[in-house]
Amino acid sequence: KQEVTQIPAALSVPEGENLVLNCSFTDSAIYNLQWFRQDPGKGLTSLLLIQSSQREQTSGRLNASLDKSSGRSTLYIAASQPGDSATYLCAVIITGGGNKLTFGTGTQLKVEL
């Protein structure tokens, strides 16, 4: 059974700092890995999707990497801003039908002024 773990569970940083969020998964037979952002009381917004054949994806100040063989992904946020404060979740789609996502428990990020 696929298990997805995110470390740390919570993180507080000063504005402007570069930071890394970690995601690990136990079964390397994945189709892709996605990073989501969740604001309090809201649904999830997809940030980046990395296909299993790719090593990284970038969008603005965000860069996500994937090392499938070691079962790890990182989300790098450059020059953090208070507006980046949210919970960040990673999820993997495993091989097999339905494109079902298995989620990690998330990292709650707070960027302070």
Next chain:
Amino acid sequence: NAGVTQTPKFRILKIGQSMTLQCTQDMNHNYMYWYRQDPGMGLKLIYYSVGAGITDKGEVPNGYNVSRSTTEDFPLRLELAAPSQTSVYFCASTYGGVGNTIYFGEGSWLTVV
């Protein structure tokens, strides 16, 4: 284009009552999902559908039922509500194919007392 719409946003149920959470999407997505999110936990898949007339169980289906009579709608029914079903419920949809973005509704907060 409204995306994924869930109703109701909030609901309090008494133990043993039944109710239906509504989900509709206007993006002509064939895949739809219901997840639940408990405090401090990742999302767990309840049921999913890969097209009208086709549904399948996820990781935590007990106590729930679904139907998919149209492409747009994917209601989730709770029968004989129990306190363990107190949670936030998210509906999501995507096109088939592992490289496609998944879109989430804003969630339905359910409390069973």
